[in-house]
Amino acid sequence: MKARTLRKAVLVAGAALVVRRALRRRVRNSPLWPLPALEEPTSGRPRARALTLLVTRHEQIADGVVQLRLEGHELPAWRPGAHLDLVLPSGLVRQYSLCGDPEDTSSYTVAARLIPADEGGRGGSREVHEQVQEGAEVEVRGPRNRFPLDTDAPAHLFVAGGIGITPVLPMLREVAARGGDWALLYGGRSRASMPFLEDLAKLDADGGRVTVVAEDTDGRPDLAGALAATAPGTAVYCCGPEGLMAAVEAALPEGRTLHLERFTPRNAGDGNGPFEVELRRSGRVVEVAADSTVLAAVRAEVPNVSYSCEQGFCGTCQQRVLEGEIDHRDELLTDSERGDSMLICVSRARGERLVLDL
Structure with missing residues (x-):
């Protein structure tokens, strides 16, 4: 009985081998052979889970x-x-x-x-x-996390404007729990519009570390004074409106390290002059006006190109750049990624032409 079962298994295996060889010959004789290689994805940043x-x-x-x-x-x-x-x-x-x-x-x-x-x-x-x-x-x-806390710094000064307090609050809790040397300058339009004031009061139970400046009653915060009072080696963390961050950058004394968190695109580089973009796969060339974006120009020709935030933060519109110098204006890509790709919602060309793998 066992011998008969074994012979049957051998016959089935042999028949399967014959079928596979026949199919292979048929495929190889097909005008579609060789089968085209699957293309690697060339656009879009790998998304987090x-x-x-x-x-x-x-x-x-x-x-x-x-x-x-x-x-x-x-x-x-x-x-x-x-x-x-x-x-x-x-x-x-x-x-x-x-x-x-x-x-x-x-x-x-x-x-x-x-x-x-x-x-x-x-x-x-x-x-x-x-x-x-x-x-x-x-x-x-x-x-x-593109705004990590430097826990090795000898001292910290935090500067927050309005909703910019949100990334700073967990930092304050950690530095305070470690017994670190820290201070916070927190500005806003009014105290009623400034969240987490009670949390900050608890962190500064002894007083002297937290300075709250409400513009409607106190005017503007003294950024220069707060920065001048820091010791060399202090890590300065700032999140808030672009004007606040620019003012902190301008007033930063030597010997301090500055860390900024942005949630709006920064207008950097050589300006917003017009340039052209070649879509290499289709051979089409689109013009990017001074008051437009690469994304808008590309979508006029390729409506299904992926995008989402339009501010250079989510990475959905990342595209591979084959030729041309990029004026990066995003807050997301790493240095290695910036070598051959760009976020087309905010970044531009430094010259007159870019070539995208589209």
Whole structure:
């Protein structure tokens, strides 16, 4: 019986081999042979693992500021300075700093200020305020950290403007827990619009470390004075409006290290002159006007090109550059990535022409 079973197995295996050889001959004789190689993806930054989290808290914590608690299970770890990409109901992607407890692996906490259209808002913050309510599920990517805390610095000065306090708050907690030398200069339009004042008061129970400056009653913060009072070697961390960060950069004394966190694109480089972009795969050439972007010009020819935040932070629109010098204006790509790729929503050409692998 065993011998008969063995012979049957050998016959089946032999028949399968004959079939495979016949199929191979048929394929090789086909006009489609050799089969085309699969192309490597040439656009789009590899995305962080997406998570679907539950909104368990949506509360207003200051005028125009809401805080979200997003719950999950065994969430990826993060350190002070990290942020999340939040995918909104419309599909827009926006970045929000994590401002909760890094040791809590069951939830993330973020806060968002409502930015009206007349202040440059494009609808993302309004969605957070009005549509991302308790009980909703949201997709997030990350966390990622391009604003890490230097725990080896002998002293820290933190400068925050408005909602810029969000990445700074976990830093303050960590430095305070370590017994470090730190100070905070926190400015805003009014005390009512400035979140986390009670948390800061608890961190500065003895007084003298936290200076709160509300513009409607106190005027502008004394940046030069705060910076001049720091000792050499101090790490200065700043997050807030572009004007605040530029002022801190300008007033920074020698011997201090400056760390900035931006959530709006920086207008850098040689200006916004026109240039042309060749789409190498199609052979088409598009003109990028001085008041337009590469993304807008490319989408006129390739409507399905991927994009999302349009501010140089999410990486969705990353494209490979074959020729030309890039004027990088994003806050995301690493130095190695900048060698042959760009985020076409904000970055431009330094010369008159770029060639994209599109």
